[in-house]
Amino acid sequence: MDKKLIKIVCFAGLRKYFGSETSVFVEDGASYSGVIDALKALNPEATEVLPSCRIAVNEAFVALNEPIKNENTIFLIPPSSGG
Amino acid sequence: MKHLQYTDLNYSELFDEFRNPNSGAVVLFSGEVRDNNKGREVTHLEYEAYEPMANKMIDEILLEAVSRFNLNQAVCVHRLGRVEISGCAVVVITGAGHRKEAYDANQFIIDKVKNEVPIWKHEFFTDGTSEWGQNCDCVIGTGEHEHDHHHEKAE
Numbered sequence: 001m002d003k004k005l006i007k008i009v010c011f012a013g014l015r016k017y018f019g020s021e022t023s024v025f026v027e028d029g030a031s032y033s034g035v036i037d038a039l040k041a042l043n044p045e046a047t048e049v050l051p052s053c054r055i056a057v058n059e060a061f062v063a064l065n066e067p068i069k070n071e072n073t074i075f076l077i078p079p080s081s082g083g
Numbered sequence: 084m085k086h087l088q089y090t091d092l093n094y095s096e097l098f099d100e101f102r103n104p105n106s107g108a109v110v111l112f113s114g115e116v117r118d119n120n121k122g123r124e125v126t127h128l129e130y131e132a133y134e135p136m137a138n139k140m141i142d143e144i145l146l147e148a149v150s151r152f153n154l155n156q157a158v159c160v161h162r163l164g165r166v167e168i169s170g171c172a173v174v175v176i177t178g179a180g181h182r183k184e185a186y187d188a189n190q191f192i193i194d195k196v197k198n199e200v201p202i203w204k205h206e207f208f209t210d211g212t213s214e215w216g217q218n219c220d221c222v223i224g225t226g227e228h229e230h231d232h233h234h235e236k237a238e
Contacts, residue, residue, distance in 0.1 A: 012131055012203035013215035056201070059136040075133055081216030082130065082137075082161055082202030083114045083173050083193060 152188035
């Protein structure tokens, strides 16, 4: 099966694991949770943190079980802590 | 951006602009930087956001609050960058015909902004260490966590 490269932009405490940006390969037709799995494989130290993160695309959250559309860049959003 | 700024928040000015003859109640909440957190001395905070999304989400939260609580006006501005002790990190002002709507809407807005909007706090301590996202105020009303999340420590 073909794979595609997805760029992931990271914020706040996630930079400790992945820097400001990283990239992973996912299979065509994979869901966004496939990106989370690929990130766990990329840095197993982030395994505990990743389940609490959400993914945003085009400035909106997406469901992890949704298939990845045409986008090449996604935003990995750790739990909010503003205020 | 309309709801995010890197410079000091002057809530007095915002408040003064808030006069409306239909409003019998105006509530102002200012979230300020404490010099301590969980027994540790804090030197300052730094805020970061996924800016376009945070700005858009705050806009949507305000629109929802205006409609839900029948407000005349609502404003929310959050600081980004470094904020010193006693500095204002976030301000929410709500104006309504009566106080209940103004109070309830104000709390609704700040809770949503804290829990949902992609803004992150980095706390710096007097011992030279720092931590991300340790406010853990992710509770609404009942004291129950709205979500199960992990707070990440920085080096």
